[in-house]
Each structure stands twice: as C-alpha cells, then as structure tokens.
Amino acid sequence: MRRLGPKERFLDGYAKVAGWRLAPEMVAYWDVFANLRWAVITLRQARRHLTGRERSLELASIGRRCAEVEWELLRLIRAA
Amino acid sequence: MQDRPTAVELIEAVRDFLAGEVAPALADRSLRYRMRIALHALGIVAREVPDEEARLRAEREALLTLLDLPRPAPPCDPRLLRAWVLEANRALCERIRDGAADAGPWRERVLAHVQQAVDEKLQGSNPDFH
Numbered sequence: 001m002r003r004l005g006p007k008e009r010f011l012d013g014y015a016k017v018a019g020w021r022l023a024p025e026m027v028a029y030w031d032v033f034a035n036l037r038w039a040v041i042t043l044r045q046a047r048r049h050l051t052g053r054e055r056s057l058e059l060a061s062i063g064r065r066c067a068e069v070e071w072e073l074l075r076l077i078r079a080a
Numbered sequence: 081m082q083d084r085p086t087a088v089e090l091i092e093a094v095r096d097f098l099a100g101e102v103a104p105a106l107a108d109r110s111l112r113y114r115m116r117i118a119l120h121a122l123g124i125v126a127r128e129v130p131d132e133e134a135r136l137r138a139e140r141e142a143l144l145t146l147l148d149l150p151r152p153a154p155p156c157d158p159r160l161l162r163a164w165v166l167e168a169n170r171a172l173c174e175r176i177r178d179g180a181a182d183a184g185p186w187r188e189r190v191l192a193h194v195q196q197a198v199d200e201k202l203q204g205s206n207p208d209f210h
Contacts, residue, residue, distance in 0.1 A: 057114055061121050064124060064205040065205075067205050070198045070201075074191065078191065
C-alpha cells in the first residue's frame with residue numbers, strides 16, 4: 001500500500017471506479033496476508049539454495065530479506 | 081587463538097578488494113548486479129560474526145523469561161547454544177499457534193520480544209532498512 005499514496009485517497013478512488021467501497025478491516029487483512037505470502041516466498045527461495053537443488057547467491061541472500069517482511073508484519077499486526 | 085588479521089578483518093579485506101578493484105572492472109550488467117549482492121552478503125557476515133555468541137545468550141535469557149522455563153545451571157554449552165535457541169523459538173511458535181498470545185499481557189510481551197528479535201536480525205542483514 002505504501003507506494004499508492006495515502007490509503008484514504010486510494011480507497012476513495014477505488015470506490016469511485018468500482019462502485020463499492022473496500023472495508024478498511026478487509027484491506028488490513030489482505031495487507032497482512034500479502035506480506036505473509038512474501039515472507040513464505042523468501043523462505044522457499046532460500047531453501048532452494050540450502051537444499052542444494054539450485055545453488056545461487058541470489059536465492060541465498062533472499063533468505064535474509066525475510067526479516068524485513070517480519071518487521072512490516074509486526075507493524076501491520078500492531079496497527080490492526 | 082589465531083593471529084591477526086581476524087576472520088572479520090579478512091572478510092573486510094576481501095570486500096574492499098572486490099568493491100574497489102573487481103566491481104569497477106565488470107562490464108556485464110548481470111555480473112555487476114550479482115557482485116552487489118555478494119558485497120551485501122559479505123557485509124552481513126562482517127556484522128554478524130563478532131559477538132554472535134553474546135547475542136544468542138541474550139536471546140536465550142529472554143526466551144527463558146518469556147516462556148517461563150526453569151533456569152538450568154551451569155549455562156548452556158556454547159556448542160549447543162544455537163540448537164537451544166532454535167528449539168525454544170519453536171516452542172514459542174507453538175504457544176502462539178495455540179492462541180496463547182491472541183490477547184492479554186502475554187501478547188504484549190510476545191510482540192515486544194519478537195520485535196526485539198526482528199530488529200536484531202535487521203541490524204545484521206540490512207541496518208539501513210528503516
């Protein structure tokens with residue numbers, strides 16, 4: 001959501017085009033879900049390297065991006 | 081005990097060599113990109129190797145308190161420390177999954193503990209994240 005400008009403006013614009021309004025708690029839920037999904041992806045990519053199935057510096061280093069997603073998840077969960 | 085340079089000083093020397101002499105000579109865009117990832121990874125190692133045991137001990141202490149575990153004496157064997165913390169983190173995950181941190185004062189303690197752990201991980205993996 002960060003890059004889409006203020007959340008209210010985005011929700012207003014969405015409602016205008018779609019004809020119905022997104023509930024803020026629904027947005028909060030999917031915000032958490034999307035970050036959790038990305039966290040799982042980082043773990044899976046790191047595992048491809050760690051199991052030796054696909055040795056790759058990029059895959060290995062993505063494993064350490066998980067902490068950034070965890071940080072964002074904590075922020076979202078606390079705000080919810 | 082090894083002579084100097086220490087392991088970290090060697091890693092820093094390799095990083096300086098790669099960043100200063102090899103990276104500028106790379107013409108291939110994809111190689112340049114992966115060199116940046118490699119330099120970042122060496123930076124992680126240089127930040128995390130010093131004091132790793134002290135950080136694990138601190139996390140162990142925090143987990144003993146949070147999970148209300150009996151404090152065994154003598155302190156954990158350094159070789160078993162990592163495995164102990166991993167196991168205690170699994171136990172914490174189970175309690176969270178069982179709903180123990182859904183509400184109430186323990187929820188706040190868990191959030192504070194996990195925040196501390198995540199901040200510490202970021203200090204190693206990406207100190208400029210915020």
